[in-house]
Amino acid sequence: MTQDILLKSLWDDTIAASLDEPGLLLYRSNLLGSDLRITNFGGGNTSAKVAAKDPLTGADVTVLWVKGSGGDIGSMKLDGFATLYMDKLLTLRGHYRSLDQEDAMVDALGHCIFNLNPRAPSIDTWLHGFVPKPHVDHVHSDAVIAIAAAKDQVRLTQEIFGGEIGYLPWQRPGIDLGIKLGQLAESNPGLVGVVLGSHGLFTWGDTAKASYEQTLRIINKAAVWLDANVKRPVFGGAAVASLAAEDRAAVARRLMPLIRGRISKSEMKAGHFTDAPEVLEFVNSNAMADLAPLGTSCPDHFLRTKIKPLIVPADVDGPGLDVLIEGYRADYAAYYDRCKHPNSPAMRDPNAVIYLVPGVGMISFAKDKSTARISAEFYVNAINVMRGASGVSEYQGLDEQEAFNIEYWLLEEAKLQRMPKPKAMQGRVAFITGGAGGIGSASAERLLREGCNVVLADIDAAALDEVVAGFSKRYGRDMVRGVLMDVTREEQVIAAVESTVAAFGGLDVVVNNAGITSAAAVEDTTLAMWNRTMDILSTGYFLVGREGYRVLKAQGLGGSMVFISSKNGVAASPGASAYCTAKAAEIHLARCMALEGAPMGIRVNVVNPDAVLRGSKIWKGEWSQQRAASNKIAVDELEEHYRKRSLLLRSVFPEDIAEGVYFFASDLSNKSTGNFLNVDAGNAVSFTR
Ligand SMILES: NC(=O)c1ccc[n+]([C@@H]2O[C@H](COP(=O)([O-])OP(=O)(O)OC[C@H]3O[C@@H](n4cnc5c(N)ncnc54)[C@H](O)[C@@H]3O)[C@@H](O)[C@H]2O)c1
Ligand SMILES: [Zn+2]
Incomplete structure (x- = not known):
């Protein structure tokens, strides 16, 4: 030992x-x-x-x-x-x-x-x-x-x-x-x-x-x-037993969006969950209920974790959570009023950072994922301190006025004021299907640049690993996750959305983008081709849309869904009836969801790309040959062909589609729902009417 x-x-x-x-x-x-x-x-x-x-x-x-x-x-x-x-x-x-x-x-x-x-x-x-x-x-x-x-x-x-x-x-x-x-x-x-x-x-x-x-x-x-x-058993022994690992994870997944929805109204927050053994030993213990309210001791600990955590029972429901969270805020405001000086900075966010769930573990929320993770690490430090101090003597939190003087120290405030302004999507969470592909990864990068956390879901493991590794390097490991998922498999879609909530505490943006192409004249279209196209594009968008919608609704912060359809969803095109029909179904599904989601502030909009050749995997295979053949040109002439066909005479790139996705994902479009935006360098056939 x-x-x-x-x-x-x-x-x-x-x-x-x-x-x-x-x-x-x-x-x-x-x-x-x-x-x-x-x-x-x-x-x-x-x-x-x-x-x-x-x-x-x-x-x-x-x-x-x-x-x-x-x-x-x-x-x-x-x-x-x-x-x-x-x-x-x-x-x-x-x-x-x-x-x-x-x-x-x-x-x-x-x-x-x-x-x-x-x-x-x-x-x-x-x-x-x-x-x-x-x-x-x-x-x-x-x-x-x-x-x-x-x-x-x-x-x-x-x-x-x-x-x-x-x-x-x-x-x-x-x-x-x-x-x-x-x-x-x-x-x-x-x-x-x-x-x-x-x-x-x-x-x-x-x-x-x-x-x-x-x-x-x-x-x-x-x-x-x-x-x-140290006196054994530490913390006076266990008062409750840990739930089984999968039940702990399920409780965390249920609680995190509920908490997040209640504490993110003024500033979006990202979450973190841990059920490490030292955390469970504390949250399950007899001494926890007395020790946690004493607050942390070292100034570094409470600057990161707030003066004390909030204890949340595993089976709490929404109204129960309201009472607990409002109680915490009132308590914090009272602490501020008791301790403030005439020149103290205004009261900051009164919500807890650390949530202790007996039998389950610890949830933390902060302005971004790495801050939430680091805050949890700090509370583990605080647990270690309480374990030692209470085991050999009596643990003492830092005196409340001293804690306040550090928390609202003018030099500390000056440090906060010097911090860069938050990015537009800081603390938000996006789930992007087909995230390893051309348009999906460009959209992910656009959101990452604005500080959004991103989960990339894709069926292509090798491409996914590569894209996730690249983003982790450029934007930080805390910002991005990859999940292997087939949009046609209900249980995989459910698990992938659950893993997003577990990783970041909630969800704000769903980008329905995974896709394939298919091309054949109607009489040559097999039922298998028809069904596969429908499964991935229409049914897949439904499954992902429905699971995302459920989380957004439970969380109660509104949210945005962006469907990547196609010019072909609006304008019929010969030789691709299955694809065109499936893409049209996506647009109509988006409208139905926009209708139902509006009362909850859930917006659903569509971006229609056309002829995005560079970076796109669907343009790498058979599709290009078929398109080239039907236009009677060589494959390497396709890009130029589509450029000339567009009204603006310009090529369209994944980054251009990503701008449309960002517009609908962010607050820039917060008065738009049920809309579609063509990003196709202009095509009269797809004009809205
Ligand atoms: N590139 C274009 O010209 C163009 C034009 C109009 C519409 N679109 C649409 O844009 C979307 C993205 O296309 P892209 O050009 O980036 O293609 P892409 O092939 O580069 O990306 C699509 C991604 O979806 C993934 N995927 C395929 N089937 C899946 C499944 N069952 N489950 C999960 N993931 C799956 C692929 O592995 C791939 O990574 C598609 O919906 C496509 O129909 C593209
Ligand atoms: Zn120090």
Whole structure:
């Protein structure tokens, strides 16, 4: 057991030998950030005091390299560090008088910047700069925070670490805490680090390697001690049993759109679900009902997860959920009113981020999928902290006013204001059939560019893998999923829509696009060809449309469906009666669904492409030969033939169809339903009338 919890040094002297001091700092930072047991995502920071030449005067100076504001030590690069003149930084201690000046002192940091480095220094810069050691690490290790969040944190720090680790009570990071930390380190040369109450760990060393290994050693000491001393069963044992895995997933799929529909009115949210063993151990436990309302302890935890989670019974219905969610909002508004200062920023979104479902797991919702996933990871950190603290002492959440002062800190608000404006489709979820094909993948990319989460459903496994891999690389793994599905198979369609809801928490856009072509004169059209064309194009659009519609309706946020029909859905064309008829049926199905969906705000519209040769797989095979033959031209003359046939004399590409899809999928068209849009460079036969 103990062996599993021990962190091992990953330091490689051969790699280190080739690195300069900033390189060593980066190496150590990436190693520390690569393990969530050492620090949470985006949490903690590292520094080194490095000798350098002043770029202007050539004088010898000492420069503090410290992780910049934002960023993550696990994945940061060298440009993620801020650099400051140590001598200027140290003089600021003399200018500082009292706590009310703290925020203003942050501006003064700007005057200490070395070499015009544009990276803003972290608020912990003071703590790093004032510790009189060349290398300093600050991490949010769960094992150490468990001690720092225990009621008798002072005694425990002493008991576990003896005299080698000091202690400072909770205080919001700033110059004041930096001065205290510096003084503690200076007057106690035997210390190798300090536990910050309700916060985390500072450690230091004479070399990069020594600092790194010191940090691991201290965390290991805490983890081993906790493991040996935590009361068992943890969290007072289980109050409820976990449902079977497939039942947990089914409950999550039912609850997520219901929750999402109620909390996304002002800002669309994407969801995440986890039923990891450590989550189930907590949500099922006797202690959960008492511990969860105490809130999280470490500031990083509650900035990501809100001050506390909402507990939701697995069998709650819509009205029951309304009561719970409204109760949470009222509670949050009361917290805001109790704690606000005259100059506090306005109250932010009062909805919970974390939803704990006993027997089932944890659901989280945030402005986008990666934020929702990371928020869940943070709550797992918080669970680990509560497990340790409550197991060896009494767990304490951070004082409510202190929590508020961090959450609504003017510097935090300034950081939020600096964030880029949300993209048009941020937090929304689209399901696209035939997503591995030409028009489907172009439409997916158009939506991804606007911040939409996308699920690509297709029958072609190899093409799907390739398209999903490409998008994951360009837009991030959290944004995109692929699902193998045949639109003619009811059970596969149901499962694919369910997997979309499970992956992102809901659904907003359905693009019915999967397709094939068929061509034959009426008398040569076999029943098999007729049925296959109808199955994929008409019945397939019905099945996907119906399943999507059901989710949109349950969720209650409206939504948009876009059907990719064809010029041939409007204009009959010789030699393709099955295709033309099936495409016409799609258009009429869209109109029927537009009628029924309107009261729920569900819009259904159609885009009609024509002659999109490039990127399209249906133009790769027999279809091209048949079209070329019936026009008495060669296959490679087809594109030019269709261009000349169009009124605008232009070729049509998948990206052009994707613009039509985006128009109907987004709010740009939110007063349109039951419409169709031809994207065909102009064809008089398909004019609307
Ligand atoms: N390309 C054009 O000129 C054109 C013109 C008018 C209409 N359309 C329509 O546009 C849509 C997309 O066509 P495209 O040009 O991108 O073709 P494409 O062949 O590149 O893409 C179609 C995708 O649908 C998938 N698919 C086929 N059968 C499926 C099934 N049973 N279940 C799930 N997926 C299936 C294919 O694997 C393919 O990835 C089709 O509905 C087509 O009828 C295309
Ligand atoms: Zn911290």
